[in-house]
Amino acid sequence: MTEQIITIDAMEQAVSLFGSFDENIRMIEREFGVSIVSRGSDLKIMGDAEAVSKAVRTINSLLVLIGKGEALTDQNVRYVLSLVNEGNEDKISSMTNDSICITAKGRPVKPKTLGQKKYTQAIDDHTITFGVGPAGTGKTYLAVAMAVTAFRAKQVSRIILTRPAVEAGEKLGFLPGDLQSKVDPYLRPLYDALFDMLGAENFQNYQERGAIEVAPLAYMRGRTLDDSFIILDEAQNTTPEQMKMFLTRLGFRSKMVVTGDITQIDLPDGKKSGLKTVLNILKDVDDIEIIKFTQKDVVRHRLVQDIIKAYEKYDEKQMKKRKGEDK
Numbered sequence: 001m002t003e004q005i006i007t008i009d010a011m012e013q014a015v016s017l018f019g020s021f022d023e024n025i026r027m028i029e030r031e032f033g034v035s036i037v038s039r040g041s042d043l044k045i046m047g048d049a050e051a052v053s054k055a056v057r058t059i060n061s062l063l064v065l066i067g068k069g070e071a072l073t074d075q076n077v078r079y080v081l082s083l084v085n086e087g088n089e090d091k092i093s094s095m096t097n098d099s100i101c102i103t104a105k106g107r108p109v110k111p112k113t114l115g116q117k118k119y120t121q122a123i124d125d126h127t128i129t130f131g132v133g134p135a136g137t138g139k140t141y142l143a144v145a146m147a148v149t150a151f152r153a154k155q156v157s158r159i160i161l162t163r164p165a166v167e168a169g170e171k172l173g174f175l176p177g178d179l180q181s182k183v184d185p186y187l188r189p190l191y192d193a194l195f196d197m198l199g200a201e202n203f204q205n206y207q208e209r210g211a212i213e214v215a216p217l218a219y220m221r222g223r224t225l226d227d228s229f230i231i232l233d234e235a236q237n238t239t240p241e242q243m244k245m246f247l248t249r250l251g252f253r254s255k256m257v258v259t260g261d262i263t264q265i266d267l268p269d270g271k272k273s274g275l276k277t278v279l280n281i282l283k284d285v286d287d288i289e290i291i292k293f294t295q296k297d298v299v300r301h302r303l304v305q306d307i308i309k310a311y312e313k314y315d316e317k318q319m320k321k322r323k324g325e326d327k
Contacts, residue, residue: 004056027077115133130290137293159228162231190231221245223249236262262275263311
């Protein structure tokens with residue numbers, strides 16, 4: 001049995017560290033199998049030597065976040081736990097940099113994981129960036145935040161957001177209205193992100209002026225997109241031909257971000273995904289960066305991470321089963 005004591009300087013830090021009903025401390029205890037006791041301004045951590053060491057590193061890392069004005073949430077506490085388990089907690093300070101965008105309600109948008117930080121840096125540094133990974137990793141939201149930042153700084157004169165209107169188990173023909181109203185549900189996540197960043201009224205004004213365009217991928221054909229920040233979302237549902245068409249729309253003084261999840265392809269059976277194909281074709285091309293997210297970058301509800309893990313395990317078992325049948 002090993003014991004170690006951490007002294008907390010201020011009561012406000014202790015309140016933030018413990019969380020509502022001491023939930024953060026309980027999470028650390030469960031993760032490492034230690035006991036944590038509060039005595040005034042001191043925290044006593046007891047347990048096996050390695051477990052105590054990890055718990056202490058976790059608490060010190062959380063105090064760094066608190067000291068830099070970060071609010072502790074279930075998500076970022078779990079993320080710190082995962083970094084400590086990997087021995088990467090020294091990278092936590094890089095997560096507390098300035099925000100990349102301020103929403104219409106004054107909330108700062110910041111990368112919440114190292115994967116997200118790498119992604120936003122890649123968008124800054126490269127003309128074309130691919131963000132590939134599971135749902136909930138912030139691929140689309142952060143891309144929109146970067147686009148709004150570039151637009152506000154007058155680095156580009158317009159934002160263009162597009163998605164392939166692929167039927168995911170539902171038929172477009174059954175939806176009421178004209179073509180635009182039929183495809184609008186497919187574009188709704190892009191509208192939502194822009195409303196959050198700009199406010200509904202500002203978004204509408206920019207859209208009427210042609211400074212912001214949200215449209216199905218088919219509307220991109222035959223155009224050259226200069227001086228623009230262009231985002232292709234749900235790119236796993238493009239065909240190789242559509243992907244080539246989109247990428248060759250790139251004009252001067254423009255940036256492109258392509259996002260997608262190759263585990264959620266809704267194309268009809270037998271059709272290849274343009275995203276899967278292009279990742280191999282362009283992996284060695286200068287000024288193009290490919291960022292791959294993992295379930296550790298998921299910033300939605302904890303269950304989303306657990307669901308993704310469960311599906312990954314299931315897919316691995318199915319793959320092993322198929323290999324066994326092929327022999």
